[in-house]
Amino acid sequence: MARDALNRKMDRLLLLEEQGRLSGNTTNRTLRKIAANPLAIIGLVLFLILLLACMAAPLISTYGPNAIDLRNRLSPPSRAHLLGTDQIGRDIFSRILYGGRISIFVGLGSALGAALIGVSLGTYAGYRRGALDALVMKVSEIMMSFPQIILVSILVTIVGQSLWNLLLIFILTGWPSMYRMARSQMLSIREMEYIQALQAFGIGSFTISFKHMLVNAVGPIFVNITLSTAMFILQEAALSFLGLGVPLEQATWGNILNVAQDLNILRGAWWVWLPVGLVITLFVMAINFIGDGLRDAADPTQVG
Amino acid sequence: MISFIIRKFLLLIPLLLVISFLIFLGMELMPGDAVDFMIPPDALATISQAELDLLRSELGLDAPFLVRYGTWLVNLVQGDFGYSLQSGVAVSSLLANTLPATLELSLAALVLSTLFGSILGVVSALYKGRLSDNVLTVMGMIGVAIPQFLFGLIMIVVFVFKLGWFPVGGRLTVGNEAFLQRLDHLILPSVVLALSMTAGVMRYCRSSMLDSLNKEFIKTARSKGLPPWRVNLVHGLRVAMTPVAVLIGFRLPMLIGGSVVIEQVFQWPGVGQMFVSAVRSQNTPIVMMVAFFSVLIVLIASILVDIATALLDPRVKLS
Numbered sequence: 001m002a003r004d005a006l007n008r009k010m011d012r013l014l015l016l017e018e019q020g021r022l023s024g025n026t027t028n029r030t031l032r033k034i035a036a037n038p039l040a041i042i043g044l045v046l047f048l049i050l051l052l053a054c055m056a057a058p059l060i061s062t063y064g065p066n067a068i069d070l071r072n073r074l075s076p077p078s079r080a081h082l083l084g085t086d087q088i089g090r091d092i093f094s095r096i097l098y099g100g101r102i103s104i105f106v107g108l109g110s111a112l113g114a115a116l117i118g119v120s121l122g123t124y125a126g127y128r129r130g131a132l133d134a135l136v137m138k139v140s141e142i143m144m145s146f147p148q149i150i151l152v153s154i155l156v157t158i159v160g161q162s163l164w165n166l167l168l169i170f171i172l173t174g175w176p177s178m179y180r181m182a183r184s185q186m187l188s189i190r191e192m193e194y195i196q197a198l199q200a201f202g203i204g205s206f207t208i209s210f211k212h213m214l215v216n217a218v219g220p221i222f223v224n225i226t227l228s229t230a231m232f233i234l235q236e237a238a239l240s241f242l243g244l245g246v247p248l249e250q251a252t253w254g255n256i257l258n259v260a261q262d263l264n265i266l267r268g269a270w271w272v273w274l275p276v277g278l279v280i281t282l283f284v285m286a287i288n289f290i291g292d293g294l295r296d297a298a299d300p301t302q303v304g
Numbered sequence: 305m306i307s308f309i310i311r312k313f314l315l316l317i318p319l320l321l322v323i324s325f326l327i328f329l330g331m332e333l334m335p336g337d338a339v340d341f342m343i344p345p346d347a348l349a350t351i352s353q354a355e356l357d358l359l360r361s362e363l364g365l366d367a368p369f370l371v372r373y374g375t376w377l378v379n380l381v382q383g384d385f386g387y388s389l390q391s392g393v394a395v396s397s398l399l400a401n402t403l404p405a406t407l408e409l410s411l412a413a414l415v416l417s418t419l420f421g422s423i424l425g426v427v428s429a430l431y432k433g434r435l436s437d438n439v440l441t442v443m444g445m446i447g448v449a450i451p452q453f454l455f456g457l458i459m460i461v462v463f464v465f466k467l468g469w470f471p472v473g474g475r476l477t478v479g480n481e482a483f484l485q486r487l488d489h490l491i492l493p494s495v496v497l498a499l500s501m502t503a504g505v506m507r508y509c510r511s512s513m514l515d516s517l518n519k520e521f522i523k524t525a526r527s528k529g530l531p532p533w534r535v536n537l538v539h540g541l542r543v544a545m546t547p548v549a550v551l552i553g554f555r556l557p558m559l560i561g562g563s564v565v566i567e568q569v570f571q572w573p574g575v576g577q578m579f580v581s582a583v584r585s586q587n588t589p590i591v592m593m594v595a596f597f598s599v600l601i602v603l604i605a606s607i608l609v610d611i612a613t614a615l616l617d618p619r620v621k622l623s
Binding site for chain 2: 147260
């Protein structure tokens with residue numbers, strides 16, 4: 001049954017090819033596969049809506065993220081304050097928007113930074129092997145044997161709490177997994193025949209690895225960057241919830257949630273913590289959908 | 305087998321030396337030394353520099369870096385993990401007080417997530433494309449995306465405040481200290497801690513199970529006329545479980561990390577809570593010792609994963 005259907009599909013394709021109608025389709029195959037994946041599209045739309053809303057925070061919200069209104073403390077959602085106010089009268093809705101800017105920046109920035117270091121090292125060391133590879137591999141092994149949150153907390157204690165420090169620490173603790181991923185890609189690519197051809201031409205290893213090999217590993221790298229972004233956003237939230245992340249003066253998604261440690265707020269003022277928690281969950285889910293969609297689209301064994 | 309295990313544990317020693325050195329280096333880099341913390345601030349104003357130097361040399365703080373590292377390491381091996389900078393209590397006894405609570409919580413979460421993750425994953429794979437598979441897949445996506453502590457907060461509001469089924473936080477109610485009486489304290493935190501790992505194990509187990517059900521030997525087993533449950537649960541599951549066991553081993557650091565956050569949410573008196581307050585107050589010896597032991601646990605777990613893989617998959621040779 002299935003084979004018949006496949007044969008019929010092939011026949012149709014051959015017919016189209018004979019009529020010269022197939023060549024008109026020049027759009028990228030990967031893009032087409034993503035566009036056909038409903039979850040990935042939902043994820044992308046959700047991601048863009050949240051991202052744009054946060055970027056346009058001053059246009060959407062009339063309150064500043066740290067504007068204090070002592071007459072309206074812990075007031076429930078109303079027309080004046082869409083999502084109510086927190087314990088010192090700051091507007092939750094605008095704090096979520098402004099906080100999103102920093103949280104997304106930390107997540108995306110850390111993932112890109114970690115990818116920059118990890119992928120460059122992995123690309124070169126994965127192709128050259130030898131002492132450099134062995135050394136970096138050992139370093140990454142040591143770093144990955146620490147539970148992430150414990151390593152991050154130690155580094156926070158050493159360098160102190162600030163937005164930029166957190167970003168640096170995330171990059172510092174995030175590159176080993178990127179390195180391993182890029183390295184394993186390189187290890188399989190370097191066995192391909194075109195690499196031998198390039199070597200026979202006497203092309204330098206730097207050019208071979210970065211110009212000719214990296215392009216073939218771009219798919220998994222992008223998947224990894226999206227999924228790491230989600231992970232870093234969750235980590236920022238957890239650390240800030242513990243009071244170890246971005247300093248509390250700055251609104252971030254995690255810092256808004258921090259007050260939920262107070263049992264009275266937890267019990268009586270759901271609008272302070274529940275909406276921002278849902279926003280984090282939605283955003284992370286959107287990124288995961290995009291990542292999963294990219295993974296399927298970049299996989300040549302799946303028909304699109 | 306035995307020689308493999310011994311060799312693995314011997315290889316652990318150089319790695320632990322490097323890590324202990326890094327941890328000592330970290331302690332050195334942290335602001336302030338032991339003397340600054342030992343002397344109350346008002347006494348520090350009246351004390352002279354000469355007296356401070358004397359105190360430092362008595363404590364061995366003026367010795368070269370490597371000598372200090374050596375002394376610290378020897379103490380470590382002898383079971384002297386240093387002292388809390390705030391209370392002066394030995395870190396070893398602080399750990400002895402908090403470790404059982406954390407182990408209890410983590411083990412409960414590990415058992416829950418392994419059990420539910422694999423069962424739900426198998427169900428999802430066997431009913432692929434049906435309603436139950438779709439529902440489980442969506443739940444898995446949410447489980448991976450929701451911050452663990454948020455899930456914990458929601459659980460507290462629903463089951464403690466609204467329904468009143470469980471007590472608020474803590475590990476035991478005074479007077480009711482037997483295990484069964486403590487169970488109601490344990491249920492919520494362990495379920496919350498298990499959530500994201502359950503979701504991960506489930507997703508992984510589903511695809512691994514689907515993979516193994518497509519293999520040739522499953523066709524052979526079916527054509528021999530074995531009952532479906534035997535084909536699925538004995539022949540299919542055994543092969544599917546190998547990558548799942550590896551995943552569970554690799555997720556162990558996440559479990560330890562997760563317990564740091566969850567203990568805070570549920571006021572669970574474990575190592576994680578001690579760790580967070582130590583980080584906040586820059587109580588270096590505690591921070592570093594917790595880090596050291598969590599690394600030790602992770603490394604030992606990875607050896608156990610190797611062994612488990614070999615037991616599950618006869619093709620894997622330990623070498």
